[in-house]
Amino acid sequence: MSHQPRLHDWFARSAKRYADTRTALEVDGHHLGYAQLSTLADIVADEILGRHGRPPARVGLLASRSILAYAGYLGIARLGATVVPLNPAFPTARNSEVAKVADLDLVVADAALPGLDELPVPVLPLIDPLLLARSAGPAPRLPEADVAGTDLAYILFTSGSTGRPKGVPVTHDNVAAYLGHVIPRYGLGPAARVSQTFDLTFDPSVYDMFAAWGSGATLVVPTRNDLLSPVRYVNQRRITHWNSVPSVAAIALRLRALKPGAMPGLRWSLFCGEALRTAHAEAWRAAAPNSALENIYGPTEMTVTWTEYRLPDRVQDWPDTGNGTVPIGTPYPGQEHLVLDEEGRPAEEGELCVRGTQRFPGYLDPADNAGRFLVFDGRRATVYDGTGPVTAEHWYRTGDRVKRLDGVLVHLGRLDHQLKLHGYRVELGEIESLLMRQPGVTDAVVVAVPGRKGEPVLRAVCAGGPGDPARLLDVLRARLPAYMVPAGLDFVQVLPLNANGKVDRVALVDSLPRSTAA
Known part of the structure; x- marks a missing residue:
């Protein structure tokens, strides 16, 4: 059995050390010390035991930006159960599907949310005032949890190609390897004030919460309006990280x-979470001149983030990656990677395949593992077909294309964002990079849509403006081969984002007028 800290241990050690001397959480006008948040988490754990009758195996958490959301996360972990975050912004049908696929024992939920009676598992409805009222009394006595490092700390769900949500389980040892690196790297400690911009269903929230609580720092939760004004939020709430x-x-x-x-x-x-464009990094660096700026990358399957690249202090020393993005850098300690071409052989450019102490043990449904892992014999990789167990020796296929550049990795896009048009291979990122360099364009996305005869046709969508689409297309024609020039270009005020804050390419295609998408 591993002796690495378990998920709740990262918080519990700080709660014992800092108790009433440091603030653990600022949310919805409340400032909670470590001792009070620990008591609130124990109260949630006690409520779970009262509802379920015994320590549960897997518990859903349906709450957002409230005391319940954070005390609930810690309370579930306190019992040694696996946390399965659900998103209140998602349709009830989606959360119900996740509850079934995850085989939840129950769901801890914000009592004010609609549709709780439609969930297919028992629900424990709670509200912040109830928790705060109970915290004035004695803390409940709870059984000690016996948790192995290979047990699951949390399960997150991503979109599955089969139409069913795909569960990504992450172990306590995976989290320990991750936090053991990032907490010291970013100088986190009791004086730090950490932003919390991510929903709990998006794994960077694990960094926000447990890198903060694992170091005695304060987690500062913004309102939805705060996220629309990040500069004001940073200044008013004195964010350091x-x-x-x-x-x-x-x-x-x-x-x-x-x-x-x-x-x-x-x-x-x-x-x-997505490619960091150099132009955006430069503007942020100018606005935060005393801040180190780092681009970090990692699929959910590799526990939050897995590579790092710190931009040099002087902008003139920043690398030219050729596609207008910041490198994703180098892997964390204890992690391994391969870059493989289409034949499964090592290459300077190709698919990034990874393994190491942060790699998840395999999908919740073992059927999802087939085709997602590789076996590498030192010369060539063969695709795992689902026969036999996934072991630590297997390499996870990220589906991301990278190249090596001066000792670091550069993200070139998803494999499914690389197209072949008229027999030519087209990198959408190259077209987007050129558009981003044009005056008045603050962001750009190029998508493939069906043409009149069903063939793929490129469309560009730019944020900013109002601009002149004809002028921009002329710029592209002067710089790019004809097959890389989009058939049309649209300006929008803002690009659509999905629930995790990434550009939603599917929604973007759906929003295009039929006359432009044809």
């Missing part, structure tokens, strides 16, 4: 909020 998707920087730039020196108190700026 920022972590978000790059889209937040793109929107702030479009709104002209990233004025030079606008965030002098920020010390660390982390971006993850």
Whole structure:
């Protein structure tokens, strides 16, 4: 059995050390010390035991940006159960499907949410005032949890190609390997004030919560309106450690909020979840001149993030990656990677395949493992067909294309974002990068849509403007081969984002007028 800390241990050690001397959580106008948050978590755990009758195996958490959301996460972990976050913004049918696939024992839910009686498992409805009222009394006595490092800390769900949500289980040892690296790297400690921009169904929230609580820092939860004004949130709430998707920087730039020196108190700026464009990084760096800026990357299957690249202090020293993005850098300690071509052989450019102490043990449904792992014999990889168990020796296929550049990795896009048009291979990122360099364009996405005869046709969508589509297309024609020039270009005020704050390419295609998508 491993002796690495379990998920709740990261919080419990700080709660014991800092008790009433440090603030653990600021949310919805409340400032909770470590001792009070620990008591609130124990109260949720006690309520779970009362509802379920015994320590549960897997518990859903349906709450957002409330005391219940964070005390609930800790309370479930306190019992040694696996946390399965559900998103209140998702349709009840989606949360019901996750509850069934995850085989939940019960769901801890915000009592004010609609549709709780439609969930297919028992529900424990709670509200913040009830928890706060109970916290004035004695803390409940709870059984000690016996948790192995290979037990599951949490399960997150991503979209599955079969139409069913795909469960990604992550172990306590996976989390320990991750937190053991990032907490010291980012100088986290009792003086740090950490942003919490991610929904709990998006794994960077694990960094927000447990890197903060594992170091005695304060987790500062913004309101939805705060997220629309990140500079004001950073300054008013005295954020020292920022972590978000790059889209937040793109929107702030479009709104002209990233004025030079606008965030002098920020010390660390982390971006993850999608490609970080150099133009957005440069604007953020100018607005936060005292902040180290790091691009971090990792699929959910590799426990939050897995590579790091810290931009040099001087912008003139930043690398030219050729596609207008910041490198994703190098893997964390104890992690391994391969870059493989289409034949499964090592290459300077190809699919990134990974393994190591942060790699998840395999999908919740073993059928999802087939085709997602590789066996590598030192010369060539063969695809895992689902026969036999997934072991630590297997390499996980990220589905991301990368290249090596001066000792670091550069993200080139998803394998499914690389197209063949008229026999030519087209990198959508190359077209997007060129559009991003044009005046008035704050963001750009190129998508493939069906043409009149069903063939793929490129469309470009730019944020910013209002601009002149004809002029931009002329710029592209002067720089790119004809097969890479989109058939048309549209301007929008803002690109659509999905629930995790990433650009939603599917919604973007659906929003195009039929006359332009044909």
